Amino acid sequence: MTTEAERWTPPSGRNAQLQAAGRWWDVVRVPRFIGKRALELLGDDAGAVIENPFDGVLYWLIVPGTAAEWDLSRLPSVEVWGATAYIEVPSADCRRGPGVRWRVPPRDRYLTDPAALLAALLTATREALGPREGASR
Structure with a gap:
C-alpha cells in the first residue's frame, strides 16, 4: 500500500522550496551540536537530514504524528513540528553551499524511524547537556 509519505519527493531544480510539515512528514528540529552526534549514533539508520547553517540546526523527517508521545522535557533543545510549520526544503541535489542543504541526501527512503x-x-542530549531531571537512566 502506498502512503502519502511514500509519494513525496524533494523539489527539483536549483532552488529550495518552503514546504508544509504534517502531510508527508513531521520535522524534528535539532541544534547542530546535538544533531551531529545523533547522526553518528544513527549511522545508516538515518533517513534524509536537512541542514540549515543559518539557524545552526538539523531537520529529520519522520512519519506525521509519530513523535506525539515523546517527552520533550528530556530533550530541551529539540522541537517537533507538524501541520502548523513550514520549513525550507533544498532541491534534491543540493548538498553543499552557503544555504539550506541535505546533510544526508534522500536515498531509497527519506524518513527516519522515530524510535531510533x-x-x-x-x-x-545526555552527552551534550548532562542527565535531565526525572529522566530514566
Missing part, C-alpha cells in the same frame, strides 16, 4: 531517532537524541 528518539534513542539517538536522548543519548546525544
Whole structure:
C-alpha cells in the first residue's frame, strides 16, 4: 500500500522550496551540536537530514504524528513540528553551499524511524547537556 509519505519527493531544480510539515512528514528540529552526534549514533539508520547553517540546526523527517508521545522535557533543545510549520526544503541535489542543504541526501527512503531517532537524541542530549531531571537512566 502506498502512503502519502511514500509519494513525496524533494523539489527539483536549483532552488529550495518552503514546504508544509504534517502531510508527508513531521520535522524534528535539532541544534547542530546535538544533531551531529545523533547522526553518528544513527549511522545508516538515518533517513534524509536537512541542514540549515543559518539557524545552526538539523531537520529529520519522520512519519506525521509519530513523535506525539515523546517527552520533550528530556530533550530541551529539540522541537517537533507538524501541520502548523513550514520549513525550507533544498532541491534534491543540493548538498553543499552557503544555504539550506541535505546533510544526508534522500536515498531509497527519506524518513527516519522515530524510535531510533528518539534513542539517538536522548543519548546525544545526555552527552551534550548532562542527565535531565526525572529522566530514566
